[in-house]
Amino acid sequence: MGITTVGIVGAGTMGNGIAQACAVKGLNVVMVDVSDAAVAKGVNTVSGSLERLLKKEKITAADKDAALARILGSTHYDDLKGAQLVIEAATENHALKVQILQQLDTILAPEVIVATNTSSISITKLAAVTRRADRFIGMHFFNPVPMMALVEIIRGLQTSDATHDAVHAMAIALGKTPITVKNNPGFVVNRILVPMINEAFFVLAEGLATADDIDAGMKLGCNQPIGPLALADMIGLDVCLAVMDVYVAEFADSKYRPCPLLKEMVAAGRLGRKTGQGVYKY
Known part of the structure; x- marks a missing residue:
């Protein structure tokens, strides 16, 4: 399954950073948050970040406009239905993440991969609350996402090889350097x-x-x-x-x-x- 559209739950620091990293590489992005204000703030942050890159002549005006055009901000989970990969990037709170993941299960097709950007919570435990444990994985980006090269790819006990390989390949496509680590509190870097x-x-x-x-x-x-x-x-x-x-x-x-x-x-x-x-x- 090729990944052409990425859903992101959370428009905060990590969510909008992941959105930018995906959009500049040609992927369509649906970025969801709980309020219009949160979504607007996330999109504006991406716009400001791209503007700084434009002033440094690292991208062109056309690059900026194209990247922003690929990002759809929304407060509706239903807009995530067209994504092949959805990344949960909400606050580092176990109960909140469980609530989000279970809500995603009711909306997404069975074959969709779901990743969490958690920096410390067990991937195995989070996978266990979903109906797609074999298609669940940790994808830990580092702040600021557009600048930092590393992505930790964390396999839960249930994560399939196909899921790992698809997410690993996507990280490389984003221009990142992925490392594969075992599920353990804090993983490797943290x-x-x-x-x-x-x-x-x-x-x-x-x-x-x-x-x-x-x-x-x-x-x-x-x-x-x-x-x-x-x-x-x-x-x-x-x-x-x-x-x-x-x-x-x-x-x-x-x-x-x-x-x-x-x-x-x-x-x-x-x-x-x-x-x-x-x-x-x-």
């Missing part, structure tokens, strides 16, 4: 990355150094392009906390306990760039 970010919050909370110096130390000493605290602000502190909570629940190991400072900042609504303040002000 299993390593988010505990490091959590440890940076412990270092900050203990007053060992300022946020600027912590980030400078990791950039200059470990050759990281961005420090862990600034990266947390980019990812979203709420997302980082949600991932650590998954680790605590799944591994039952105290080494994954979330830093109290991280929890407090999330409780205060200081989630990073998306709220204008996290570790840093924006």
Whole structure:
């Protein structure tokens, strides 16, 4: 089954980024969210991103117009019926994802592949709530999606070879570099990355150094392009906390306990760039 139309549930940061990555490669996109305002914001974000590429002369005006024309924004799940692949890119919340996946099951044809962009939730568990477990897979993009080359392809216990191969091939068609990983909390990248970010919050909370110096130390000493605290602000502190909570629940190991400072900042609504303040002000 060739993939020519991709459905995306969620027009937020990840959803609209995936929409852009697909549209610029010639795929038709249906991007669904719960409100007209959310959909409009997602489409406008794609337009702004493409405009920046146009100003840098990385695309032409015709490229921009063609990509935007391929994206249909909608609040109706029925508009996803023509897609061969639907990617769930909603908030990192298990109950919400289950609700979305079960709703998709009532709408999509049996042969349609459904992927989740989860960064930590079990693919096997999510597959089990669907009626297409063999055609369910994890497709974890990284933020910002249009710029980041990596896609983690995560197989659940039930995922078929055909589903894996189709999604793997699509990632390559998008110009991404896919890696195949086993289902496990956090998969590969976030299993390593988010505990490091959590440890940076412990270092900050203990007053060992300022946020600027912590980030400078990791950039200059470990050759990281961005420090862990600034990266947390980019990812979203709420997302980082949600991932650590998954680790605590799944591994039952105290080494994954979330830093109290991280929890407090999330409780205060200081989630990073998306709220204008996290570790840093924006």
